[in-house]
Structures are given as structure tokens and as C-alpha cells.
Amino acid sequence: MDIKSQTELTFRALGALESYAWQIDTTSPKHFTVTAEISGMTTIADWQAALKKAQLRHPLINARVDTGHDGRLHFFHDLLVEIPLRVARLDKIVSVEDEIRREFSAPFGVGDIALLKAALLYSKERCVLIITAHHAIADGRSLSYFIHDVLEVLAGKELADLALLPSVEELCSPAEGPIGDIRKPAVTASPVPYTERSLSRLKILRHQLSPELSGKIRQRSKQENTTVHGALAAAFVFALYHSSGWSGRPVRLTTPIDARKYSALDFGLSFLALFPTYAYEASNPESFWDISRAITDDLNAYRTKPGMTALVDMLEPFMNDHGLPNMMRFDREICAPDILISNLGVLPFSDCFGHLTLDALWGPNVLIGTEGEQTIGVATINNTINLLHTSYQSTPDFLVNAERILMLATEYSKESFFKKPH
Structure with missing residues (x-):
């Protein structure tokens, strides 16, 4: 399979809740952040590599949303997705709250490929990691586990790829239960x-x-x-x-x-x-x-x-x-x-x-x-x-x-x- 074919691989159609989060985003932005405080010696390169490895584990980070042949919104696998990472020196920031405000106040734009972004407030011995996700691909609990994955990778663990999960409507379908x-x-x-x-x-x-x-x-x-x-x-x-x-x-x-x-x-x-x-x-x-x-x-x-x-x-x-x-x-x-x-x-x-x-x-x-x-x-x-x-x-x-x-x-x-x- 060539690169072009791989980038057009369809994951699945969006469920009703995911479709809601995607379509109403331009009227009322649907994104959120989870923030972690971590102590211990790291380098910026360590964080960049850990984010990339954790990204490969989660299918929907490697996805874009577009209309399929049936007219419905679908998640499409895209090899070009890169998690944007903003780095700021921890000793130069005014407050962590101000940095969370900065990340939260900037919604995902139309045409943005990556539906997850990161900000790293960095010092050699202590860091604050702010992860912002579009609600179409994540909720708060799963995003906290993504941060857990990043820390596991930093600790040297190899993590297996995860399967694509169903929508909440498929999981709790009135037609099946x-x-x-x-x-x-x-x-x-x-x-x-x-x-x-x-x-x-x-x-x-x-x-x-x-x-x-x-x-x-x-x-x-x-x-x-x-x-x-x-x-x-x-x-x-x-x-x-x-x-x-x-x-x-x-x-x-x-x-x-x-x-x-x-x-x-x-x-x-x-x-x-x-x-x-x-x-x-x-x-x-x-x-x-x-x-x-x-x-x-x-x-x-x-x-x-x-x-x-x-x-x-x-x-x-x-x-x-x-x-x-x-x-x-x-x-x-x-x-x-x-x-x-x-x-x-x-x-x-x-x-x-x-x-x-x-x-x-x-x-x-x-x-x-x-x-x-x-x-x-x-x-x-x-x-x-x-x-x-x-x-x-x-x-x-x-x-x-x-x-x-x-x-x-x-x-x-x-x-x-x-x-x-x-």
C-alpha cells in the first residue's frame, strides 16, 4: 500500500455524540485540557519522543475528520498528523493558570489536522504538561490516560497499540439492549x-x-x-x-x-x-x-x-x-x-x-x-x-x-x- 492510500484509510463513521462535538465546534468550541505537574530530570527531546510514541498507540490522534462517500462524517487515518508542541521555560511564565488559559482560549481551527496539541512548561528538574484535545476524539478520563502513557514512555516502557473504540451510541445502542x-x-x-x-x-x-x-x-x-x-x-x-x-x-x-x-x-x-x-x-x-x-x-x-x-x-x-x-x-x-x-x-x-x-x-x-x-x-x-x-x-x-x-x-x-x- 502506498503512502497516499494509507492516508486515505477510513477508520469509521463518527457517532452522534462525536458528530455533535465536531459540527457545533464553530458555534461553541468543544475542546478541553488536562494538565500534569511532573518532577524529575528530562530533556525537551525526551518529551518530543514520548509524545510521538504515545501518539502512535492511539488511533484517533492519527486521524482527521472528513465527509465519506456516503455523505457522513468519518475518521480517516492520516500519516501526516503531528502533535503540535509549544515549549516555554517554566521559570519565565507568570502562572500555570495563565498558560492553561492560553491553551484553552485557542480552539482548533477549521482545517487543523491534529486534533490534539501539547504545551510543555519546561525546566530540567520540573515540568508542567498541558494537553488540549478536541472533544470529537477524547474525553477527560481518556486524556488523563494519554498523559499516563506519555509518562510510561518517558520511564522506558514499551506500550502496545490500542484498538479503535466504538462510539457511545454503538456501545449503548437502544436497538441491541x-x-x-x-x-x-x-x-x-x-x-x-x-x-x-x-x-x-x-x-x-x-x-x-x-x-x-x-x-x-x-x-x-x-x-x-x-x-x-x-x-x-x-x-x-x-x-x-x-x-x-x-x-x-x-x-x-x-x-x-x-x-x-x-x-x-x-x-x-x-x-x-x-x-x-x-x-x-x-x-x-x-x-x-x-x-x-x-x-x-x-x-x-x-x-x-x-x-x-x-x-x-x-x-x-x-x-x-x-x-x-x-x-x-x-x-x-x-x-x-x-x-x-x-x-x-x-x-x-x-x-x-x-x-x-x-x-x-x-x-x-x-x-x-x-x-x-x-x-x-x-x-x-x-x-x-x-x-x-x-x-x-x-x-x-x-x-x-x-x-x-x-x-x-x-x-x-x-x-x-x-x-x-x-
């Missing part, structure tokens, strides 16, 4: 406008919960018959509901749900998450654990495959080739979050990769793009919960206020919630 019972996601009373995107308005903040508080959240959540995600989500719902100027309406909360668990798939780059939105009223501070359980109960329906199949069946008409207005309606009415919490969960990564140490992981930061949206990326590693806040209309002290609420919720009984002891 039972449809579960889910609570219908909350629809807005009227369409929420898209927000103005500009670098000057974009705020990105990082905040690490202490190992002690992270442990208390895990312990108390178990006692309260809920989850860590439910507790974190409730804290942010309360923080927003009690923020200055809030109207008193229920808070719309969106949670991306990973579909890989239904089929024990690997973590090759792919977009295998759907994100229902539910609304919660949080006027009574003593209802914190009730709200946490309500959030957990709504998401429990998706613990089994029929639940996700029901969501696929419900949302597919808004995502596939049914026109841009329907895709915009999904963004502005079906989703339209006040808060989006993208929780990568407890990442089963060792902190040691040969002579390198993974000190922290941040993300993902992603936005649906509607007005007032506050996104929290959650990554738990080394028994510590890392929070990343992204917004074009940032709620002041959002991370700090949520942490305060979590401290009170885990420390005191329900009767003394939000009350300091004498």
Missing part, C-alpha cells in the same frame, strides 16, 4: 444564550483539598450513604445558590458519565461520556446531605448500561445529523448548566514513573458555552482531590466557599451544619 428508567433531565424554561468568549474574561483557578479533608469527605460520604462526587457537587450547588445575586431558582448541575465501565473497554482516546443535567434547590443549609444523596440517586440510574442506553435514546435526536439548530438547542436548553462537574474519579496511577514523579493532575476544564456556566474539573490522585475552576463569568471565591462548606459538612452534625461551635 434494554432501555432503563432514568429521571428525565431538566429542560430550561427558555434558551440560555451563549456567553462571550474572550481571553480577558476567562478565569481559571486551581485549588487542592488537603489529604485530611479529602479523607474526611470519603469517610463522611460513606456514612451518609452517598458518594464523594455527590458531596462535592452538593458543596458547589450550595456555594452558587448562596452566592451574591443568585435569583433563588434551582441550580442546574451537569455531570459527565463515562460509558466505558459497561464493556470493560480500555482507555484509548475516545469520547465515551454523556452529560445529563438536573436541578437542585438549596435554600436550606441543613439539607446538604439530602442534596448530596439526591444527586447520587439521579446518577445511580447510569451505573448500569440500560440507564445510559435510555440517555442515548433521549439525546441522539439533538446530536446527530439533524441540523445545527437542534445541536444548539441541546447546548442552550437540554444541557445549559449553571455548574458542570467533570469528575475523573480516583485515578489508579502510581506517582512514580521511573525517575519521574507525578505531583498533581488538573482538569478537565471544558465548557458547554452558555451564560453563567461554572465548570469544575475534579481529579483525585495520591489521595488528594484537585479542583480546577473554569468560567467566562466566574463566581467569586467559588472554590474557597465550596471548600468551607465541605469542611463544615464533614466536621459537624446535621443540626449544627454551617454553625461554628462555641
Whole structure:
């Protein structure tokens, strides 16, 4: 097979969710970043070589999107794909947050071949790696595993190539499995406008919960018959509901749900998450654990495959080739979050990769793009919960206020919630 033939090899057609992410990107950019802090001696050439080897492992990094002979969008294998790498000296940057802002504020352009890019904030003994991916080829959890692959390669491991994964609709097809019972996601009373995107308005903040508080959240959540995600989500719902100027309406909360668990798939780059939105009223501070359980109960329906199949069946008409207005309606009415919490969960990564140490992981930061949206990326590693806040209309002290609420919720009984002891 000659080079030209190889570059035209078809991987597969895009699924409805992938097609949505690709087509609406020019109206509301659908990309995100995950950031890692690494200590240990490296060279820039080491990173360049590791990125290339990790790229070869994941089929969709080596792909471009184009229309096939049947008129549908397809992933095509392309040998010419190269991951763009921007290198900056770590000792010259103002802040890591500013560099994440820079990467996140630059969406993928029409005609860009590479659908993943990297920025390396470099010093000989410590680096920060920012990976940005188009949502058509990846979600937050698979991108965190791509970073894991890069670190494994740097440690000298040889990694086998991964198989091309199916779309979420193929994985959870209503035609091939039972449809579960889910609570219908909350629809807005009227369409929420898209927000103005500009670098000057974009705020990105990082905040690490202490190992002690992270442990208390895990312990108390178990006692309260809920989850860590439910507790974190409730804290942010309360923080927003009690923020200055809030109207008193229920808070719309969106949670991306990973579909890989239904089929024990690997973590090759792919977009295998759907994100229902539910609304919660949080006027009574003593209802914190009730709200946490309500959030957990709504998401429990998706613990089994029929639940996700029901969501696929419900949302597919808004995502596939049914026109841009329907895709915009999904963004502005079906989703339209006040808060989006993208929780990568407890990442089963060792902190040691040969002579390198993974000190922290941040993300993902992603936005649906509607007005007032506050996104929290959650990554738990080394028994510590890392929070990343992204917004074009940032709620002041959002991370700090949520942490305060979590401290009170885990420390005191329900009767003394939000009350300091004498």
C-alpha cells in the first residue's frame, strides 16, 4: 500500500455524540485540557519522543475528520498528523493558570489536522504538561490516560497499540439492549444564550483539598450513604445558590458519565461520556446531605448500561445529523448548566514513573458555552482531590466557599451544619 492510500484509510463513521462535538465546534468550541505537574530530570527531546510514541498507540490522534462517500462524517487515518508542541521555560511564565488559559482560549481551527496539541512548561528538574484535545476524539478520563502513557514512555516502557473504540451510541445502542428508567433531565424554561468568549474574561483557578479533608469527605460520604462526587457537587450547588445575586431558582448541575465501565473497554482516546443535567434547590443549609444523596440517586440510574442506553435514546435526536439548530438547542436548553462537574474519579496511577514523579493532575476544564456556566474539573490522585475552576463569568471565591462548606459538612452534625461551635 502506498503512502497516499494509507492516508486515505477510513477508520469509521463518527457517532452522534462525536458528530455533535465536531459540527457545533464553530458555534461553541468543544475542546478541553488536562494538565500534569511532573518532577524529575528530562530533556525537551525526551518529551518530543514520548509524545510521538504515545501518539502512535492511539488511533484517533492519527486521524482527521472528513465527509465519506456516503455523505457522513468519518475518521480517516492520516500519516501526516503531528502533535503540535509549544515549549516555554517554566521559570519565565507568570502562572500555570495563565498558560492553561492560553491553551484553552485557542480552539482548533477549521482545517487543523491534529486534533490534539501539547504545551510543555519546561525546566530540567520540573515540568508542567498541558494537553488540549478536541472533544470529537477524547474525553477527560481518556486524556488523563494519554498523559499516563506519555509518562510510561518517558520511564522506558514499551506500550502496545490500542484498538479503535466504538462510539457511545454503538456501545449503548437502544436497538441491541434494554432501555432503563432514568429521571428525565431538566429542560430550561427558555434558551440560555451563549456567553462571550474572550481571553480577558476567562478565569481559571486551581485549588487542592488537603489529604485530611479529602479523607474526611470519603469517610463522611460513606456514612451518609452517598458518594464523594455527590458531596462535592452538593458543596458547589450550595456555594452558587448562596452566592451574591443568585435569583433563588434551582441550580442546574451537569455531570459527565463515562460509558466505558459497561464493556470493560480500555482507555484509548475516545469520547465515551454523556452529560445529563438536573436541578437542585438549596435554600436550606441543613439539607446538604439530602442534596448530596439526591444527586447520587439521579446518577445511580447510569451505573448500569440500560440507564445510559435510555440517555442515548433521549439525546441522539439533538446530536446527530439533524441540523445545527437542534445541536444548539441541546447546548442552550437540554444541557445549559449553571455548574458542570467533570469528575475523573480516583485515578489508579502510581506517582512514580521511573525517575519521574507525578505531583498533581488538573482538569478537565471544558465548557458547554452558555451564560453563567461554572465548570469544575475534579481529579483525585495520591489521595488528594484537585479542583480546577473554569468560567467566562466566574463566581467569586467559588472554590474557597465550596471548600468551607465541605469542611463544615464533614466536621459537624446535621443540626449544627454551617454553625461554628462555641
